[in-house]
Amino acid sequence: MVDRSSGVPAYRQVAEDLREKIAVGEYAPGVQLPSERELVDAYGVSESTVHEAVNALQSEGLVTSEPGHGIVVRPSTIVLERVAAARLSRAAREQDGGAFRADAATRGLTPSAEVGVRFEPAVARVAARLAVPEGSEVTVRDRVMRVDGVVVQLAVSRLPRELTRGTAVENPDTGPGGTYARLEEAGHALGSFIEHVGARMPTPDEASLLQLADGVPVITVTRVAYGADGTP
Amino acid sequence: MVDRSSGVPAYRQVAEDLREKIAVGEYAPGVQLPSERELVDAYGVSESTVHEAVNALQSEGLVTSEPGHGIVVRPSTIVLERVAAARLSRAAREQDGGAFRADAATRGLTPSAEVGVRFEPAVARVAARLAVPEGSEVTVRDRVMRVDGVVVQLAVSRLPRELTRGTAVENPDTGPGGTYARLEEAGHALGSFIEHVGARMPTPDEASLLQLADGVPVITVTRVAYGADGTP
DNA sequence: TAGTGGTCTAGACCACTGT
DNA sequence: CAGTGGTCTAGACCACTAA
Numbered sequence: 393m394v395d396r397s398s399g400v401p402a403y404r405q406v407a408e409d410l411r412e413k414i415a416v417g418e419y420a421p422g423v424q425l426p427s428e429r430e431l432v433d434a435y436g437v438s439e440s441t442v443h444e445a446v447n448a449l450q451s452e453g454l455v456t457s458e459p460g461h462g463i464v465v466r467p468s469t470i471v472l473e474r475v476a477a478a479r480l481s482r483a484a485r486e487q488d489g490g491a492f493r494a495d496a497a498t499r500g501l502t503p504s505a506e507v508g509v510r511f512e513p514a515v516a517r518v519a520a521r522l523a524v525p526e527g528s529e530v531t532v533r534d535r536v537m538r539v540d541g542v543v544v545q546l547a548v549s550r551l552p553r554e555l556t557r558g559t560a561v562e563n564p565d566t567g568p569g570g571t572y573a574r575l576e577e578a579g580h581a582l583g584s585f586i587e588h589v590g591a592r593m594p595t596p597d598e599a600s601l602l603q604l605a606d607g608v609p610v611i612t613v614t615r616v617a618y619g620a621d622g623t624p
Numbered sequence: 625m626v627d628r629s630s631g632v633p634a635y636r637q638v639a640e641d642l643r644e645k646i647a648v649g650e651y652a653p654g655v656q657l658p659s660e661r662e663l664v665d666a667y668g669v670s671e672s673t674v675h676e677a678v679n680a681l682q683s684e685g686l687v688t689s690e691p692g693h694g695i696v697v698r699p700s701t702i703v704l705e706r707v708a709a710a711r712l713s714r715a716a717r718e719q720d721g722g723a724f725r726a727d728a729a730t731r732g733l734t735p736s737a738e739v740g741v742r743f744e745p746a747v748a749r750v751a752a753r754l755a756v757p758e759g760s761e762v763t764v765r766d767r768v769m770r771v772d773g774v775v776v777q778l779a780v781s782r783l784p785r786e787l788t789r790g791t792a793v794e795n796p797d798t799g800p801g802g803t804y805a806r807l808e809e810a811g812h813a814l815g816s817f818i819e820h821v822g823a824r825m826p827t828p829d830e831a832s833l834l835q836l837a838d839g840v841p842v843i844t845v846t847r848v849a850y851g852a853d854g855t856p
Numbered sequence: 857t858a859g860t861g862g863t864c865t866a867g868a869c870c871a872c873t874g875t
Numbered sequence: 876c877a878g879t880g881g882t883c884t885a886g887a888c889c890a891c892t893a894a
Binding site for chain 4: 633634635669670671672673676690691692693
Protein backbone atom coordinates (compact mmCIF):
# COMPACT_ATOMS: atom_id res chain seq x y z
CA MET A 393 0.00 0.00 0.00
CA VAL A 394 1.26 3.48 -0.76
CA ASP A 395 1.35 6.40 1.65
CA ARG A 396 -0.93 9.05 0.18
CA SER A 397 0.08 11.73 2.66
CA SER A 398 3.85 11.54 2.19
CA GLY A 399 3.95 13.84 -0.79
CA VAL A 400 5.92 11.24 -2.73
CA PRO A 401 4.04 10.37 -5.92
CA ALA A 402 2.35 6.99 -5.74
CA TYR A 403 4.07 5.63 -8.84
CA ARG A 404 7.45 6.46 -7.36
CA GLN A 405 6.59 4.67 -4.15
CA VAL A 406 5.57 1.61 -6.14
CA ALA A 407 8.74 1.79 -8.23
CA GLU A 408 10.91 2.21 -5.15
CA ASP A 409 9.27 -0.74 -3.43
CA LEU A 410 9.80 -2.99 -6.43
CA ARG A 411 13.37 -1.73 -6.82
CA GLU A 412 14.02 -2.63 -3.21
CA LYS A 413 12.58 -6.10 -3.59
CA ILE A 414 14.72 -6.67 -6.65
CA ALA A 415 17.81 -5.38 -4.83
CA VAL A 416 17.40 -7.72 -1.89
CA GLY A 417 16.72 -10.63 -4.19
CA GLU A 418 13.05 -11.13 -3.37
CA TYR A 419 12.61 -10.94 -7.11
CA ALA A 420 15.70 -12.58 -8.58
CA PRO A 421 17.03 -12.07 -12.11
CA GLY A 422 14.88 -13.91 -14.61
CA VAL A 423 11.96 -14.08 -12.21
CA GLN A 424 8.56 -12.79 -13.17
CA LEU A 425 7.02 -10.02 -11.08
CA PRO A 426 3.36 -10.03 -10.09
CA SER A 427 1.12 -8.95 -12.98
CA GLU A 428 0.14 -5.31 -13.25
CA ARG A 429 -3.39 -6.20 -12.17
CA GLU A 430 -2.04 -7.88 -9.06
CA LEU A 431 0.13 -4.87 -8.29
CA VAL A 432 -2.95 -2.67 -8.62
CA ASP A 433 -4.59 -4.63 -5.80
CA ALA A 434 -1.42 -4.85 -3.73
CA TYR A 435 -0.69 -1.13 -3.72
CA GLY A 436 -4.21 0.21 -4.04
CA VAL A 437 -3.55 2.41 -7.06
CA SER A 438 -4.90 2.52 -10.58
CA GLU A 439 -3.54 0.53 -13.48
CA SER A 440 -2.00 3.57 -15.12
CA THR A 441 -0.08 4.35 -11.96
CA VAL A 442 1.30 0.84 -11.76
CA HIS A 443 2.18 0.98 -15.43
CA GLU A 444 4.03 4.23 -14.89
CA ALA A 445 6.08 2.65 -12.12
CA VAL A 446 6.93 -0.35 -14.30
CA ASN A 447 7.84 2.03 -17.08
CA ALA A 448 10.33 3.80 -14.83
CA LEU A 449 11.99 0.51 -13.89
CA GLN A 450 12.24 -0.31 -17.55
CA SER A 451 13.90 3.01 -18.32
CA GLU A 452 16.43 2.21 -15.65
CA GLY A 453 17.18 -1.11 -17.27
CA LEU A 454 16.03 -3.11 -14.25
CA VAL A 455 13.23 -5.07 -15.86
CA THR A 456 11.80 -5.96 -19.24
CA SER A 457 8.14 -6.46 -20.02
CA GLU A 458 6.29 -8.03 -22.87
CA PRO A 459 2.60 -8.60 -23.43
CA GLY A 460 1.74 -12.15 -22.48
CA HIS A 461 5.11 -12.69 -20.84
CA GLY A 462 4.80 -10.42 -17.87
CA ILE A 463 7.43 -8.28 -16.17
CA VAL A 464 10.79 -9.95 -15.78
CA VAL A 465 13.87 -8.91 -13.78
CA ARG A 466 16.74 -8.46 -16.17
CA PRO A 467 20.00 -10.32 -15.66
CA SER A 468 23.09 -8.27 -16.47
CA THR A 469 25.32 -9.50 -19.24
CA ILE A 470 28.62 -8.60 -20.78
CA VAL A 471 28.96 -9.49 -24.42
CA LEU A 472 32.45 -8.40 -25.28
CA GLU A 473 35.48 -6.98 -23.54
CA ARG A 474 37.97 -4.62 -25.05
CA VAL A 475 41.38 -5.52 -23.71
CA ALA A 476 43.30 -2.30 -23.51
CA ALA A 477 46.85 -3.41 -22.86
CA ALA A 478 48.82 -3.02 -26.07
CA ARG A 479 45.48 -3.22 -27.85
CA LEU A 480 46.61 -1.06 -30.72
CA SER A 481 50.25 -2.04 -30.85
CA ARG A 482 51.89 -2.99 -34.11
CA ALA A 483 52.65 -6.44 -32.80
CA ALA A 484 49.03 -7.17 -31.93
CA ARG A 485 47.94 -5.87 -35.29
CA GLU A 486 50.25 -8.13 -37.21
CA GLN A 487 49.32 -11.15 -35.24
CA ASP A 488 45.57 -10.89 -35.05
CA GLY A 489 44.47 -8.60 -37.82
CA GLY A 490 42.72 -5.94 -35.82
CA ALA A 491 41.75 -5.18 -32.27
CA PHE A 492 38.12 -6.18 -32.68
CA ARG A 493 39.04 -9.64 -33.91
CA ALA A 494 41.47 -10.04 -31.06
CA ASP A 495 38.86 -9.06 -28.49
CA ALA A 496 36.46 -11.61 -29.87
CA ALA A 497 39.11 -14.28 -30.14
CA THR A 498 39.97 -14.06 -26.45
CA ARG A 499 36.40 -15.04 -25.74
CA GLY A 500 36.30 -17.81 -28.30
CA LEU A 501 33.72 -16.02 -30.42
CA THR A 502 33.39 -15.56 -34.15
CA PRO A 503 33.65 -11.94 -35.21
CA SER A 504 32.29 -10.49 -38.43
CA ALA A 505 31.78 -7.03 -39.81
CA GLU A 506 29.73 -5.28 -42.44
CA VAL A 507 31.58 -2.37 -43.94
CA GLY A 508 30.52 0.55 -46.08
CA VAL A 509 32.84 3.17 -47.52
CA ARG A 510 31.78 6.62 -48.63
CA PHE A 511 33.28 10.05 -49.14
CA GLU A 512 31.97 13.31 -47.82
CA PRO A 513 33.10 16.87 -47.23
CA ALA A 514 34.42 17.60 -43.74
CA VAL A 515 32.05 19.52 -41.52
CA ALA A 516 33.52 21.93 -39.00
CA ARG A 517 33.99 19.52 -36.11
CA VAL A 518 35.54 16.79 -38.25
CA ALA A 519 37.82 19.27 -39.99
CA ALA A 520 39.08 20.51 -36.64
CA ARG A 521 39.80 17.00 -35.35
CA LEU A 522 41.63 15.93 -38.49
CA ALA A 523 43.34 19.27 -39.01
CA VAL A 524 42.11 19.54 -42.59
CA PRO A 525 40.31 22.47 -44.27
CA GLU A 526 36.57 22.54 -43.77
CA GLY A 527 34.84 21.04 -46.79
CA SER A 528 37.82 18.95 -47.90
CA GLU A 529 37.13 15.36 -48.82
CA VAL A 530 37.03 12.78 -46.07
CA THR A 531 36.94 9.00 -46.37
CA VAL A 532 34.26 7.53 -44.12
CA ARG A 533 34.20 3.89 -43.16
CA ASP A 534 30.99 2.67 -41.51
CA ARG A 535 31.19 -0.63 -39.74
CA VAL A 536 28.58 -2.81 -38.09
CA MET A 537 30.45 -5.34 -36.02
CA ARG A 538 29.06 -8.67 -34.90
CA VAL A 539 30.16 -11.57 -32.75
CA ASP A 540 28.37 -14.81 -33.35
CA GLY A 541 25.86 -12.91 -35.45
CA VAL A 542 24.74 -10.31 -32.92
CA VAL A 543 25.63 -6.66 -33.36
CA VAL A 544 27.89 -5.52 -30.54
CA GLN A 545 29.55 -2.43 -31.88
CA LEU A 546 29.03 0.35 -34.39
CA ALA A 547 32.06 2.16 -35.68
CA VAL A 548 32.58 5.15 -37.92
CA SER A 549 36.08 6.05 -39.09
CA ARG A 550 37.01 9.27 -40.82
CA LEU A 551 40.31 9.88 -42.57
CA PRO A 552 41.57 12.66 -44.81
CA ARG A 553 41.03 11.44 -48.36
CA GLU A 554 44.67 12.38 -49.11
CA LEU A 555 45.89 9.63 -46.83
CA THR A 556 43.68 6.91 -48.26
CA ARG A 557 43.67 7.57 -51.99
CA GLY A 558 44.91 4.55 -53.87
CA THR A 559 45.09 2.37 -50.77
CA ALA A 560 42.96 -0.54 -49.62
CA VAL A 561 41.54 1.75 -46.93
CA GLU A 562 39.03 2.78 -49.57
CA ASN A 563 37.94 -0.83 -50.06
CA PRO A 564 35.44 -2.41 -47.67
CA ASP A 565 38.04 -5.09 -46.96
CA THR A 566 41.27 -3.43 -45.93
CA GLY A 567 43.21 -6.68 -45.73
CA PRO A 568 45.36 -8.10 -42.92
CA GLY A 569 46.08 -5.67 -40.10
CA GLY A 570 43.29 -3.33 -41.12
CA THR A 571 43.35 0.38 -41.80
CA TYR A 572 46.31 1.16 -39.57
CA ALA A 573 48.46 -1.43 -41.32
CA ARG A 574 47.63 0.09 -44.72
CA LEU A 575 48.44 3.58 -43.50
CA GLU A 576 51.83 2.46 -42.27
CA GLU A 577 52.55 0.77 -45.59
CA ALA A 578 51.73 4.05 -47.28
CA GLY A 579 54.44 5.70 -45.25
CA HIS A 580 52.32 7.16 -42.47
CA ALA A 581 53.93 5.70 -39.37
CA LEU A 582 51.63 5.78 -36.39
CA GLY A 583 52.56 7.68 -33.29
CA SER A 584 49.98 7.82 -30.56
CA PHE A 585 46.26 7.51 -29.98
CA ILE A 586 43.94 9.61 -27.85
CA GLU A 587 40.65 8.04 -26.91
CA HIS A 588 37.73 9.81 -25.30
CA VAL A 589 35.31 7.53 -23.52
CA GLY A 590 31.78 8.51 -22.68
CA ALA A 591 28.34 7.06 -22.13
CA ARG A 592 24.91 8.10 -23.28
CA MET A 593 21.53 6.68 -24.07
CA PRO A 594 21.35 5.21 -27.57
CA THR A 595 19.43 6.78 -30.41
CA PRO A 596 16.43 4.70 -31.51
CA ASP A 597 18.43 3.51 -34.52
CA GLU A 598 21.27 2.32 -32.35
CA ALA A 599 18.90 0.72 -29.88
CA SER A 600 17.28 -1.40 -32.58
CA LEU A 601 20.56 -2.34 -34.30
CA LEU A 602 22.21 -3.33 -31.05
CA GLN A 603 18.98 -4.90 -29.82
CA LEU A 604 19.17 -2.91 -26.61
CA ALA A 605 16.40 -3.08 -24.07
CA ASP A 606 15.12 0.17 -22.66
CA GLY A 607 17.40 1.73 -20.11
CA VAL A 608 20.63 0.31 -21.47
CA PRO A 609 23.23 2.96 -22.25
CA VAL A 610 25.95 2.76 -24.87
CA ILE A 611 29.60 3.51 -24.32
CA THR A 612 31.15 5.88 -26.82
CA VAL A 613 34.81 5.81 -27.70
CA THR A 614 36.20 8.60 -29.82
CA ARG A 615 39.71 7.84 -30.93
CA VAL A 616 42.02 10.19 -32.73
CA ALA A 617 45.11 8.51 -34.17
CA TYR A 618 48.22 10.62 -34.61
CA GLY A 619 51.05 9.88 -36.98
CA ALA A 620 54.63 9.78 -35.79
CA ASP A 621 54.89 13.30 -37.20
CA GLY A 622 51.94 14.49 -35.12
CA THR A 623 49.32 14.80 -37.88
CA PRO A 624 45.90 13.49 -36.83
CA MET B 625 -0.65 15.34 -36.70
CA VAL B 626 -0.09 11.67 -36.04
CA ASP B 627 -0.92 8.85 -38.42
CA ARG B 628 -3.51 6.74 -36.66
CA SER B 629 -3.43 3.93 -39.22
CA SER B 630 0.34 3.29 -39.22
CA GLY B 631 0.30 0.99 -36.23
CA VAL B 632 3.01 3.08 -34.59
CA PRO B 633 1.79 4.29 -31.21
CA ALA B 634 0.84 7.96 -31.21
CA TYR B 635 3.18 8.86 -28.38
CA ARG B 636 6.10 7.34 -30.25
CA GLN B 637 5.25 9.34 -33.34
CA VAL B 638 5.17 12.51 -31.28
CA ALA B 639 8.45 11.62 -29.59
CA GLU B 640 10.10 10.78 -32.92
CA ASP B 641 8.93 14.04 -34.46
CA LEU B 642 10.30 16.08 -31.57
CA ARG B 643 13.53 14.07 -31.61
CA GLU B 644 13.92 14.85 -35.28
CA LYS B 645 13.31 18.56 -34.77
CA ILE B 646 15.88 18.61 -32.00
CA ALA B 647 18.36 16.70 -34.16
CA VAL B 648 18.12 19.13 -37.08
CA GLY B 649 18.36 22.08 -34.75
CA GLU B 650 14.82 23.36 -35.10
CA TYR B 651 14.81 23.21 -31.34
CA ALA B 652 18.33 24.13 -30.29
CA PRO B 653 19.93 23.29 -26.94
CA GLY B 654 18.56 25.52 -24.22
CA VAL B 655 15.48 26.36 -26.25
CA GLN B 656 12.02 25.82 -24.87
CA LEU B 657 9.69 23.47 -26.72
CA PRO B 658 6.01 24.30 -27.23
CA SER B 659 3.98 23.67 -24.08
CA GLU B 660 2.28 20.33 -23.64
CA ARG B 661 -1.09 21.96 -24.29
CA GLU B 662 0.19 23.36 -27.56
CA LEU B 663 1.55 19.98 -28.55
CA VAL B 664 -1.86 18.48 -27.80
CA ASP B 665 -3.38 20.77 -30.43
CA ALA B 666 -0.53 20.34 -32.90
CA TYR B 667 -0.61 16.54 -32.93
CA GLY B 668 -4.28 16.00 -32.16
CA VAL B 669 -3.72 13.68 -29.22
CA SER B 670 -4.62 13.81 -25.55
CA GLU B 671 -2.51 15.42 -22.87
CA SER B 672 -1.46 12.10 -21.40
CA THR B 673 -0.18 10.98 -24.76
CA VAL B 674 1.91 14.10 -25.17
CA HIS B 675 3.18 13.73 -21.65
CA GLU B 676 4.19 10.16 -22.37
CA ALA B 677 6.18 11.30 -25.39
CA VAL B 678 7.91 14.01 -23.37
CA ASN B 679 8.63 11.43 -20.70
CA ALA B 680 10.39 9.22 -23.21
CA LEU B 681 12.59 12.07 -24.39
CA GLN B 682 13.45 12.77 -20.80
CA SER B 683 14.43 9.15 -20.20
CA GLU B 684 16.72 9.44 -23.18
CA GLY B 685 18.35 12.49 -21.70
CA LEU B 686 17.31 14.74 -24.57
CA VAL B 687 15.22 17.24 -22.65
CA THR B 688 14.45 18.37 -19.15
CA SER B 689 11.12 19.63 -17.93
CA GLU B 690 10.00 21.52 -14.89
CA PRO B 691 6.64 22.88 -13.87
CA GLY B 692 6.44 26.53 -14.75
CA HIS B 693 9.60 26.37 -16.83
CA GLY B 694 8.46 24.25 -19.69
CA ILE B 695 10.32 21.62 -21.68
CA VAL B 696 13.89 22.53 -22.51
CA VAL B 697 16.39 20.89 -24.86
CA ARG B 698 19.35 19.78 -22.83
CA PRO B 699 22.83 20.92 -23.75
CA SER B 700 25.48 18.25 -23.34
CA THR B 701 28.21 18.96 -20.88
CA ILE B 702 31.42 17.36 -19.77
CA VAL B 703 32.37 18.11 -16.21
CA LEU B 704 35.63 16.32 -15.81
CA GLU B 705 38.04 14.35 -17.92
CA ARG B 706 40.21 11.50 -16.76
CA VAL B 707 43.48 11.74 -18.57
CA ALA B 708 44.69 8.20 -18.99
CA ALA B 709 48.28 8.63 -20.13
CA ALA B 710 50.51 7.84 -17.19
CA ARG B 711 47.56 8.64 -14.97
CA LEU B 712 48.60 6.24 -12.26
CA SER B 713 52.36 6.47 -12.63
CA ARG B 714 54.58 7.02 -9.64
CA ALA B 715 55.81 10.29 -11.10
CA ALA B 716 52.33 11.72 -11.47
CA ARG B 717 51.48 10.61 -7.99
CA GLU B 718 54.44 12.34 -6.41
CA GLN B 719 53.86 15.52 -8.28
CA ASP B 720 50.14 15.99 -7.96
CA GLY B 721 48.99 13.96 -5.03
CA GLY B 722 46.50 11.68 -6.75
CA ALA B 723 44.92 11.20 -10.12
CA PHE B 724 41.67 12.91 -9.23
CA ARG B 725 43.39 16.11 -8.17
CA ALA B 726 45.45 16.05 -11.33
CA ASP B 727 42.37 15.66 -13.52
CA ALA B 728 40.73 18.62 -11.85
CA ALA B 729 43.88 20.68 -11.98
CA THR B 730 44.16 20.34 -15.76
CA ARG B 731 40.81 22.05 -15.99
CA GLY B 732 41.62 24.73 -13.45
CA LEU B 733 39.05 23.48 -10.98
CA THR B 734 39.13 23.03 -7.25
CA PRO B 735 38.80 19.41 -6.17
CA SER B 736 37.63 18.22 -2.79
CA ALA B 737 36.62 14.90 -1.32
CA GLU B 738 34.66 13.55 1.60
CA VAL B 739 36.06 10.30 2.86
CA GLY B 740 34.74 7.62 5.16
CA VAL B 741 36.67 4.57 6.29
CA ARG B 742 35.10 1.38 7.57
CA PHE B 743 35.96 -2.29 7.91
CA GLU B 744 33.84 -5.20 6.81
CA PRO B 745 34.18 -8.91 6.11
CA ALA B 746 34.84 -9.81 2.48
CA VAL B 747 31.84 -11.19 0.61
CA ALA B 748 32.47 -13.80 -2.06
CA ARG B 749 33.01 -11.48 -5.01
CA VAL B 750 35.34 -9.15 -3.13
CA ALA B 751 37.28 -12.07 -1.68
CA ALA B 752 37.84 -13.48 -5.16
CA ARG B 753 39.03 -10.16 -6.58
CA LEU B 754 41.44 -9.53 -3.72
CA ALA B 755 42.51 -13.15 -3.41
CA VAL B 756 41.76 -13.23 0.32
CA PRO B 757 39.66 -15.76 2.26
CA GLU B 758 35.94 -15.08 2.28
CA GLY B 759 34.96 -13.31 5.48
CA SER B 760 38.42 -11.89 6.16
CA GLU B 761 38.58 -8.24 7.13
CA VAL B 762 38.63 -5.66 4.38
CA THR B 763 39.35 -1.93 4.65
CA VAL B 764 36.72 0.06 2.77
CA ARG B 765 37.25 3.67 1.78
CA ASP B 766 34.15 5.52 0.58
CA ARG B 767 34.77 8.75 -1.23
CA VAL B 768 32.44 11.44 -2.53
CA MET B 769 34.48 13.58 -4.88
CA ARG B 770 33.64 17.14 -5.83
CA VAL B 771 35.01 19.78 -8.12
CA ASP B 772 34.01 23.32 -7.33
CA GLY B 773 31.48 21.91 -4.88
CA VAL B 774 29.54 19.64 -7.22
CA VAL B 775 29.73 15.89 -6.86
CA VAL B 776 31.29 14.34 -9.95
CA GLN B 777 32.45 10.95 -8.80
CA LEU B 778 31.75 8.31 -6.22
CA ALA B 779 34.49 5.90 -5.34
CA VAL B 780 34.73 2.84 -3.15
CA SER B 781 38.11 1.24 -2.48
CA ARG B 782 38.60 -2.12 -0.84
CA LEU B 783 41.92 -3.40 0.45
CA PRO B 784 42.89 -6.41 2.52
CA ARG B 785 43.10 -5.17 6.09
CA GLU B 786 46.53 -6.82 6.36
CA LEU B 787 47.95 -4.33 3.91
CA THR B 788 46.54 -1.26 5.59
CA ARG B 789 46.91 -1.97 9.30
CA GLY B 790 48.97 0.72 10.94
CA THR B 791 49.18 2.88 7.84
CA ALA B 792 47.52 6.17 6.94
CA VAL B 793 45.31 4.24 4.51
CA GLU B 794 43.03 3.70 7.46
CA ASN B 795 42.77 7.43 8.05
CA PRO B 796 40.34 9.51 6.02
CA ASP B 797 43.29 11.64 4.94
CA THR B 798 45.96 9.39 3.50
CA GLY B 799 48.45 12.18 2.99
CA PRO B 800 50.44 13.19 -0.10
CA GLY B 801 50.27 10.73 -2.96
CA GLY B 802 47.24 8.97 -1.57
CA THR B 803 46.65 5.31 -0.85
CA TYR B 804 49.07 4.00 -3.43
CA ALA B 805 51.92 6.08 -2.04
CA ARG B 806 51.26 4.71 1.47
CA LEU B 807 51.19 1.15 0.19
CA GLU B 808 54.54 1.58 -1.51
CA GLU B 809 56.01 3.05 1.65
CA ALA B 810 54.80 -0.03 3.50
CA GLY B 811 56.84 -2.15 1.14
CA HIS B 812 54.11 -3.11 -1.32
CA ALA B 813 55.54 -1.95 -4.63
CA LEU B 814 52.89 -1.53 -7.26
CA GLY B 815 53.00 -3.53 -10.45
CA SER B 816 50.10 -3.11 -12.81
CA PHE B 817 46.46 -2.06 -12.88
CA ILE B 818 43.51 -3.63 -14.64
CA GLU B 819 40.49 -1.43 -15.13
CA HIS B 820 37.08 -2.56 -16.30
CA VAL B 821 34.94 0.18 -17.77
CA GLY B 822 31.20 -0.05 -18.11
CA ALA B 823 28.09 2.07 -18.21
CA ARG B 824 24.70 1.75 -16.61
CA MET B 825 21.82 3.82 -15.39
CA PRO B 826 22.39 5.24 -11.91
CA THR B 827 20.58 4.06 -8.84
CA PRO B 828 18.23 6.69 -7.39
CA ASP B 829 20.80 7.39 -4.67
CA GLU B 830 23.53 8.00 -7.20
CA ALA B 831 21.24 10.10 -9.35
CA SER B 832 20.46 12.46 -6.50
CA LEU B 833 24.05 12.66 -5.23
CA LEU B 834 25.42 13.35 -8.68
CA GLN B 835 22.45 15.56 -9.50
CA LEU B 836 21.83 13.65 -12.68
CA ALA B 837 18.86 14.44 -14.85
CA ASP B 838 16.75 11.56 -16.06
CA GLY B 839 18.30 9.58 -18.85
CA VAL B 840 21.91 10.28 -17.92
CA PRO B 841 23.98 7.12 -17.46
CA VAL B 842 27.00 6.73 -15.23
CA ILE B 843 30.33 5.26 -16.23
CA THR B 844 31.68 2.59 -13.95
CA VAL B 845 35.37 1.92 -13.58
CA THR B 846 36.46 -1.13 -11.63
CA ARG B 847 40.16 -1.09 -11.02
CA VAL B 848 42.19 -3.88 -9.53
CA ALA B 849 45.71 -2.88 -8.56
CA TYR B 850 48.37 -5.57 -8.51
CA GLY B 851 51.59 -5.44 -6.56
CA ALA B 852 54.91 -6.04 -8.24
CA ASP B 853 54.67 -9.55 -6.85
CA GLY B 854 51.28 -10.10 -8.48
CA THR B 855 49.05 -9.92 -5.39
CA PRO B 856 45.84 -7.95 -5.99
C1' DT C 857 -3.28 35.14 -11.79
C1' DA C 858 -2.41 32.51 -15.78
C1' DG C 859 0.32 29.08 -17.55
C1' DT C 860 3.32 25.24 -16.90
C1' DG C 861 4.42 20.35 -16.11
C1' DG C 862 3.24 16.34 -12.68
C1' DT C 863 0.12 13.11 -11.06
C1' DC C 864 -3.90 10.20 -10.92
C1' DT C 865 -8.28 7.88 -12.03
C1' DA C 866 -11.69 4.98 -14.39
C1' DG C 867 -12.47 2.89 -18.11
C1' DA C 868 -11.77 1.37 -22.78
C1' DC C 869 -9.73 -1.30 -26.61
C1' DC C 870 -5.80 -3.65 -28.63
C1' DA C 871 -2.17 -7.29 -29.70
C1' DC C 872 0.18 -10.73 -27.99
C1' DT C 873 1.15 -15.24 -25.39
C1' DG C 874 0.16 -19.38 -23.47
C1' DT C 875 -3.09 -23.29 -22.46
C1' DC D 876 -9.73 -18.58 -24.38
C1' DA D 877 -8.04 -16.09 -20.36
C1' DG D 878 -4.37 -13.38 -18.95
C1' DT D 879 -0.74 -10.24 -20.02
C1' DG D 880 1.27 -5.69 -20.98
C1' DG D 881 0.56 -1.46 -24.28
C1' DT D 882 -1.96 2.38 -25.57
C1' DC D 883 -5.25 6.07 -25.24
C1' DT D 884 -8.86 9.24 -23.63
C1' DA D 885 -11.27 12.79 -20.87
C1' DG D 886 -11.10 14.93 -17.13
C1' DA D 887 -9.51 16.22 -12.60
C1' DC D 888 -6.46 18.37 -9.12
C1' DC D 889 -1.91 19.82 -7.62
C1' DA D 890 2.53 22.57 -7.09
C1' DC D 891 5.36 25.49 -9.09
C1' DT D 892 6.94 29.77 -11.82
C1' DA D 893 6.67 34.14 -13.75
C1' DA D 894 4.39 38.28 -14.87
